[in-house]
Amino acid sequence: MLASTLILIALLCAGVFIRVPYSEMSPGPTVNTLDDHDGEPVLQISGHKSYPASGHLNMTTVRVTSAEYNMNLVEAVYGWLAGDRLVVPHQAIYPEGQTEEQSNQENAEEFSQSQESAKVAALRELHIPVKSRVVVASVIKDGAAEGRLHAGDVIRSVDGTAVKQPDDVAKLVTRHKPGQDVVFTVVPAKDQAAAEKAGKTATSTRNVRITTRKAEDDARAVVGIQAGTDHTYPFSVDIKLADVGGPSAGLMFSLGLVDKLTPGNLTGGAFVAGTGTIDDSGKVGRIGGIEMKTIGARDKGAKYFLTPQGNCAAAEKNVPAGLTLVKVNTIHDALKALGDIRGGKTADLPTCAGN
Template sequence: MRTPQQPTDKPEPWAADGHLDELDEEYVEEATARSTTLGISLLVTVALLVGIVFIPAPYVVRSPGPTEDTLGEEGGVPLIEVSGAQRYPASGELRLTTVSVSGGPGYPADALQVLGGWIDPKRSVYPVEAIFPEDQTAEEVEEQNTADMVSSQENATVAALTEVGYTVPATMTVVDAIPGTGADGVLEPDDVLVSFEGTELETYQELIEGIEGTEAGTEVVLGVERDGEPLDVTVPTTDVDGRTILGVYLDPVFDMPVDVSIQIDDIGGPSAGTMFALGIIDVLTPEDEAGGKVIAGTGTMSVDGLVGPIGGIQQKLYGAQRDGATWFLAPETNCDEVVGNVPDGLQVTAVGTLEQALDAVTAIGSGTTEDLPTCADALEDLQS
């Protein structure tokens, strides 16, 4: 008999002549059958696990995305270029922040990504319908993101130029009246607004200021051009959530006194508006607002300088920290998501307007940050 190479409590299957005897042949057949069954079961289990892992899941996973310095360069070209005005050197960084999204139309997340999102505190998981409208296609998402980015850049440019003292003329054309408001049936598509209460309208800000200074429900006289002819119309203003509105959708076309172009690829959406505006101001003014500091932030920007809410702010906080920011500018309206979720090493100040954001950058750049409002301060003010 051969000596077994491994210890065993089974009889040696080989006879002296090298042939299996009857008893050993039955044992080998049973062992082979068991091994085959176990192997098949293991393969099936692995295949099922792999299949489950890569099955599309009805969730969206948000992760910290890349950040971009609006004072830096993109492919060797300044991200913000200006012509028609002097450009001043700027130190420091003003970083716009982004969110990377897995899941949604055309790009479904799998179970492994969703599981990672639930485990990792830097990520967030949401049902698809909480982020994307039902039946929206990947092409429609991309088109919307591109349109939002273009609008964001234009709004930021108008707000920034106005903040540094430029007049930005605008032609304001009515797209449509909002049903149920005082403008419905009074203002018509293609009407061009030329005056408010007898005062000529040169800028969009003048119209906004006129409306905000009017008590809701009050009638105002608008001068319009309709089919090329001047016409005065009386429009009752409307109250919406405590705000006075005119009740029309407008398509303003701006005559920029300074040509500003923003070179950035593969980033969409409206949330970079505040950081674009701050970057434009920094390069157009002799003051070195950022003062060598790395400052990140987010927020939409309206043409009249209001900072608006955005999505994914917790992921943006982590992205900012990862890329070296020590301060973060957060919209006041996102502060409830900020408190308790700020990564170590990052300080956050709340801003509601472009003027406040600029003051914050200047304070951070000069090292005088004692009086900057925190998100906790902003929430307390909202509750009082």
């Protein structure tokens, strides 16, 4: 008995000092997009009629250990055995030695983009027109375009070919060989901003000739910019939520906006939570940490959880008791499901169990 006890103590001590390359995920806070957070409404609309909304449309989050955190073997084993946390390889959260600062920056950018896509998807679902344009999202330092193009410049065409999507820019540039010239026709950012302020359409353009360079990782021709999409909304829509990152709140933001822009309550007073990325067309994408998000939602009182179709298989492995996983693939799917919940037609819900 003494020998066994001493061996156990030795193993436990060794486990404390043995570091393993893992990180931990656990349920994070959930926030009702229809309510206030830190003293101000999460969704703020001005310049257009809006309506009071009750019930819950909660976005969900996941907590993760920091990039510098060195998990020991005992903590890893405890996490594997516990039902309310998830132990994953460190690189699954911080790929290729990514620092926490770099991860936070990436998450902040994704969160900002998800807000814009949520606005566009919600307004288009309500047939409210949103003007879109391809812009220079960023200019790479020391790249060929530095000083020639600027963030916010509207890209009308490349070599005379009109661009409609950000991907069009790269396709047109890579038709060239490194060292060849490419001509961008752009509306300068300051002219675009002035036109918007005056409520007009910018018409002044200029041609910018840039000599392409060879990409660092292959033989492609590049100019050193990242193209993106910018939007003009017919009224002001702001999403106020600090200390949250990543793209996974997009679906719930868009549903919250639809609820506030239409009379009545989408949920009929039910507690609905969910997750999922969303693009400008309203398509819902899969996210990470689904098992932790369902736990966090149920702990807060959620009865229904809007689940991206691509996450159904993982979510179904450990569904918290009393929580119904509702499968969605688009914002339209989510709105139809909310109509069923609101009308008491829960037997008609497309659940993950039937995936």
